Amino acid sequence: MMHVFPAASTKTLFTLTQIRNTLALHEPQLVVPSNTTRQAAVAIIMRETRQGPQMLFIERAVKEGDPWSGHMAFPGGHRDPGDPSLQAAAMRETLEEIGLDLSHAQYLGALNHQQAQPRGRVLDMLIAPHAFQISGDPDFTPNYEVADVVWTALQPMARNEIHDTETKPMAGVPTVFNGYRLERGHFVWGLTYRILKTFFATLDPNWQPPDDEE
Numbered sequence: 001m002m003h004v005f006p007a008a009s010t011k012t013l014f015t016l017t018q019i020r021n022t023l024a025l026h027e028p029q030l031v032v033p034s035n036t037t038r039q040a041a042v043a044i045i046m047r048e049t050r051q052g053p054q055m056l057f058i059e060r061a062v063k064e065g066d067p068w069s070g071h072m073a074f075p076g077g078h079r080d081p082g083d084p085s086l087q088a089a090a091m092r093e094t095l096e097e098i099g100l101d102l103s104h105a106q107y108l109g110a111l112n113h114q115q116a117q118p119r120g121r122v123l124d125m126l127i128a129p130h131a132f133q134i135s136g137d138p139d140f141t142p143n144y145e146v147a148d149v150v151w152t153a154l155q156p157m158a159r160n161e162i163h164d165t166e167t168k169p170m171a172g173v174p175t176v177f178n179g180y181r182l183e184r185g186h187f188v189w190g191l192t193y194r195i196l197k198t199f200f201a202t203l204d205p206n207w208q209p210p211d212d213e214e
Contacts, residue, residue, distance in 0.1 A: 014158050014203050016046060016053050016133060022203050023109030023131055031113040031126040038125040041090035042076030043102060044111070044199065045132050052155055058098060059148035059186060072150075072188045074129065074195065075100070086110075086128040098149055099141030105132040112198050114191060129195050152182045158200050163210050178211040 033039055045056040062070045075097045079089040087110070091102045108131035116125040140149045156162045157180050164181040166189065167174050179189030180196070188196065200207045 013155060014053065014200075016048050019046070019053075019131070019203060020106075020108050020133070023111075026109055026111070026202055028110045029112040030128075031115065033126060034124070036124055038116075038123070039079040039086060039089075039128070040077055040116075040125060041079060041086040041093070041128040041130060042074035042195070043090040043094045043132055044074055044129055044195070045094070045100070045102070045105075045134060046108075046154065047134050047136070047151075052153060054151045055154050055157070057150045057152065057182065057186070057188065057192070058142070058146045059150065061145055061147045063145075070147075071190060071192065072182070072186050073192050075146075076127075087130045090128070090130045097143055097146050099143075100134075100138055102132050102134070105134045107132055111195065111202060114194055114198070116191065127191065127195075129199070131199075148186075150182060150184070150186060157196065158203075158207070160210055178209065 031037070047054050047056075056075070057072050058075055060071050060073050075094040076090050077093040077097070079086055080092070083089040083092060087107070094100050094102055111129040111131065114127045114129070116123040116127060142149060162180050162182070163178065164187065165176050165178055166187050167176050168189075169175070177189045177193075179187050179193045181187055197209055200209075
């Protein structure tokens with residue numbers, strides 16, 4: 001059953017032009033890695049449609065031992081020794097995971113680094129989100145790591161119109177998590193939800209999700 005949350009202000013209407021302009025000036029908060037810190041990057045991919053901006057998510061394939069098994073996520077993964085930057089890692093992983101070449105996409109900028117905390121366990125691992133804009137309706141060729149590729153409208157998330165909760169086990173204890181309920185029942189929560197909250201707050205410092213309200 002979907003929970004009804006109050007929507008954000010009707011003024012919350014992010015355009016790709018605004019996103020480009022804001023991220024061009026944004027100075028992301030970066031985690032300084034140690035010699036043991038694992039580094040990863042994800043690609044926040046958007047496009048313009050007649051109905052407004054859309055954002056791309058993947059559903060990760062179910063894999064034993066993967067802390068993000070079956071989660072909704074942004075394309076991405078670990079930085080390889082051959083990757084010249086975390087941005088390059090996000091681009092390479094996107095090509096490998098869904099067959100989308102971002103070399104001709106418009107790079108919009110970087111967001112604050114996130115720390116990996118799967119199922120409440122804090123890992124010595126940083127995740128660097130990088131935003132891109134593409135055009136058209138590309139075909140995807142998901143690899144074995146990806147179960148589904150989903151485009152979803154940006155505004156319903158930004159305005160918290162599809163904010164929802166879902167109960168999941170945390171160390172064997174049923175725990176309620178906040179997130180966004182996408183089409184076909186997909187639930188965006190955890191790390192990806194934290195990245196989205198950072199993204200929207202970067203675009204509008206007054207933006208606030210229901211779970212942060214007093």
